[in-house]
Amino acid sequence: MIAGGCVGLENSVFGQVKNIYGRVLPAEVYDDALLSYHADTFRRLVGSEFSLFTEDFAATAVLSEVRDSVFAARRKIRSLRKTVSSKDFTLLFEIQDDTAKQATYTIIHPNLGQFELLLVPGQSQTGGFMMSAVINRL
Numbered sequence: 018m019i020a021g022g023c024v025g026l027e028n029s030v031f032g033q034v035k036n037i038y039g040r041v042l043p044a045e046v047y048d049d050a051l052l053s054y055h056a057d058t059f060r061r062l063v064g065s066e067f068s069l070f071t072e073d074f075a076a077t078a079v080l081s082e083v084r085d086s087v088f089a090a091r092r093k094i095r096s097l098r099k100t101v102s103s104k105d106f107t108l109l110f111e112i113q114d115d116t117a118k119q120a121t122y123t124i125i126h127p128n129l130g131q132f133e134l135l136l137v138p139g140q141s142q143t144g145g146f147m148m149s150a151v152i153n154r155l
Contacts, residue, residue, distance in 0.1 A: 078110035
């Protein structure tokens, strides 16, 4: 551990990590590949195919859009200026199979590897079937 005026850095003690707010995060959190992915990571992959799996479902989906999220709390803190964080975003996938249900899916992509996302079904603006995932890091 290094003492000094390094505000905002995380320290690790006995496999647990504290963030700048003093909350202890389980070490498993840092094993998740999704932790290092941001909106720009996915923007480069718009139009590419992702494999989606649950225990009883498998399909291929195309990433069609990445939307940045804007949070009211951040707008209040920083006046009226909109604040967009590339760590908070929504992924929209087009999928041909309209039987997909809301569930936590194992996602596989050749460039990103394997990770899990909660996907919610819906209809696209063109009337097709889509799945969306909201990535929100508090």
